[in-house]
Amino acid sequence: MADPLSTSADALVLGAGIAGLAAARTLTDKGWSVIVLEARDRVGGRLWTDSSLGLPLDLGASWIHGVDGNPITKLAEEFGARTVPTDGENAVEFAADGSELPDGEWEEMEALFEEIYEEVAEMQDSTDDDMSLQAAFDQVVASRGLSEADLRRLNYYVHLVTALEYGADARDLSLWWWDQDEEFGGGEVIFPAGYNQISDGLAKGLDIRLGEIVKVVRYGNDGVAVETSQGDYVADKAVVTFPLGVLKQASVRFDPPLPGSKQGAIERLGMGVLNKVYLKFPEVFWDEDVETISYLGERLGEWCDWLNFLPFTGEPVLMAFHGGEKGFALEDLSDDEIISGAMRTLRAMFGGDIPEPVGVLITRWGRDPFSFGAYSHIPPFASGDDYDALAEPVEDVLFFAGEAASREYPSTVHGAYLSGVRAAGEM
Ligand SMILES: Cc1cc2nc3c(=O)[nH]c(=O)nc-3n(C[C@H](O)[C@H](O)[C@H](O)COP(=O)(O)OP(=O)(O)OC[C@H]3O[C@@H](n4cnc5c(N)ncnc54)[C@H](O)[C@@H]3O)c2cc1C
Known part of the structure; x- marks a missing residue:
């Protein structure tokens, strides 16, 4: 590890999400000195386990999508992180009037x-x-x-x-490209004790500087100089892992500006949103064994998809997703408005005398200044090539990783992880 007071290293890694941690780990294992600069006061980025309701709940990613051959499965084993399979088959569906859908x-x-x-x-x-x-x-x-x-x-x-x-x-979404991503086989699993076991495991022993908001990245033949909210850092090379939303907002200045091919890809690709609302109740009032609760309400996309966390956590917790336009619209509502919308829907399905929640967690990924969205997608007239353009190194000095720098597995934890390993290999 570099001297904790040092501001120079062989490589800087910008962002301590799973992609940055994968790159930093790989480089460190190869003997490079590496400093990781992270804006937040925590590592993990879009892996974010919150324990404020008395149990670990993931505000970002929850699942390993496809366990067979998936590098995250291997990390889970290495770090002793318990996983539990989820089975979308165990579901119940309600019509708009709250009656169960007929068989x-x-x-x-x-x-x-x-x-x-x-x-x-x-x-x-x-x-x-x-x-x-x-x-x-x-x-x-x-x-x-x-x-x-x-x-x-x-x-x-x-x-x-x-x-x-x-x-x-x-x-x-692009008709041609929307589902071009590839998948690992096998089932889906979640981490009852939180996905951060993976990011924390990878972060161990790395030189990570928290609260360092990168403002300017200057690069050229003689290396890279990074200006942050706290100071200046220099290195021979850097791995850039800022989320696509951050690159789109141009809240970090690149000097010279990124090449046109990369800037074009940043503009063409889309950054969408998926938000989660967790509600913890004093008791269970729904079917304990069911995993997914669907509600086919009058307003498409509002409170339509719920997950029962009781089987995974032993606690009476429900979680609802809002994605796309509805996910962005949710962010305009106050917490109170969101909670009353959730309770209106739950009362329609489970009756008027259900208890009020004792704890609530609401995400607003679209407004998060270090993400500006949940993950990337391919809009009409963009293409899979844009993911490759985003991943392309610049002048053998800047290397790019992150979920949006993975053509095969964008929008996933494993895609981000593999992109970090790939970028470190390129260096
Ligand atoms: C709600 C939600 C649910 C999801 N569900 C799943 C799932 O179930 N399974 C799955 O595989 N994937 C899921 N994903 C996607 C997955 O979480 C991401 O693809 C992955 O975590 C992205 O990792 P990353 O390293 O590319 O980016 P990030 O984790 O965002 O890391 C980038 C880092 O850069 C930092 N940063 C940003 N700006 C600056 C700056 N100016 N200076 C310094 N640091 C900066 C950020 O704080 C962050 O730590 C989900 C995502 C969300 C939001």
């Missing part, structure tokens, strides 16, 4: 989506020009004459697979 109705919805999506997927190959995923759905639906009820059900399902997975609505 078979959810499956019909899925089948309707799959049938329509088959035609949409054909358009991915057959159209000469890109368009939004929504425009493609609209074209297929127009040729079908769906009933009002079927259209609502279809839109609900489209919302689930776009806004709640990609953090962006179908109108903000």
Whole structure:
């Protein structure tokens, strides 16, 4: 480790999220001296386990998506972090009036989506020009004459697979590229004691300077000089891991400016949002064993997807997701407005005499000044090549990592991790 008072090193790593930690770990293991500069007062970035309600709850990532061959699975083993499988099959669905959906109705919805999506997927190959995923759905639906009820059900399902997975609505996703990402096989698991076990494990022994907000990155043939809120640092090379949202806001100045190919990619790629609202109750008033609770309310995307945390934590906790436009809209509401919206929906499903929550956690990732969003996506007319352009080194001095610098696995913890290892290898 470098001298804790030193302001120079072989390499600076800008950002102590999973990508920065992976890069710093890899370089340190190879014998480089490395200083990690992090704006927040904690490591982990979009891995953020909060324990203020008396139990660990993840405000950022929760899942290892696909455990087989996934590097995060290996890290979980290395750090002794317990994981628990989640099974989306164990679910209950409610209609807008709070009645449970009749048997078979959810499956019909899925089948309707799959049938329509088959035609949409054909358009991915057959159209000469890109368009939004929504425009493609609209074209297929127009040729079908769906009933009002079927259209609502279809839109609900489209919302689930776009806004709640990609953090962006179908109108903000490229028909050609929206699902170009690759996946690891195997099931999905979460960390009952928190995802930060992974970032904390990686951070051990690294020279990480917290509260260092990077303002300017100057680079050239003789290396890199970084100006932060606390001082100046120099190194031969640097790994840049700022989230796409931060790069888009240009809250860090690069001198000279980043090349046009990279700047273009930053502008074309999209930064979406996924927000979480956790509610801790004095007792359980829902089915203890069920994992997912869906609500097909009148307003698409509002309080539609809930997760029961009782099986994972032993505590009466529910969590609701809001993604895409609805995720951004949630951030405009006060905490009180958000809590009353949640309670209105829960009363519709579980009756008027359910208790008030004893604790609440609300994320606002879109306003987070060190993220400005949850993760990246590919809007119409952007492409997978933009992820490659973002990952491209500049002048053999600046190297780029982060979820948006991973073409294969963007928007994920494992993608960010692998990009950090890749950037360190390039150096
Ligand atoms: C709500 C939510 C749910 C998610 N769910 C999952 C999931 O279940 N599974 C999954 O695989 N992925 C999930 N993700 C995505 C995953 O969390 C991210 O892809 C991954 O953590 C990104 O890591 P990173 O290192 O690229 O970026 P970050 O973790 O954002 O790290 C970048 C670091 O740079 C720092 N920084 C920013 N600006 C400055 C500055 N000016 N100066 C110094 N430091 C700065 C930030 O504070 C941060 O620590 C989710 C994300 C969110 C927000």
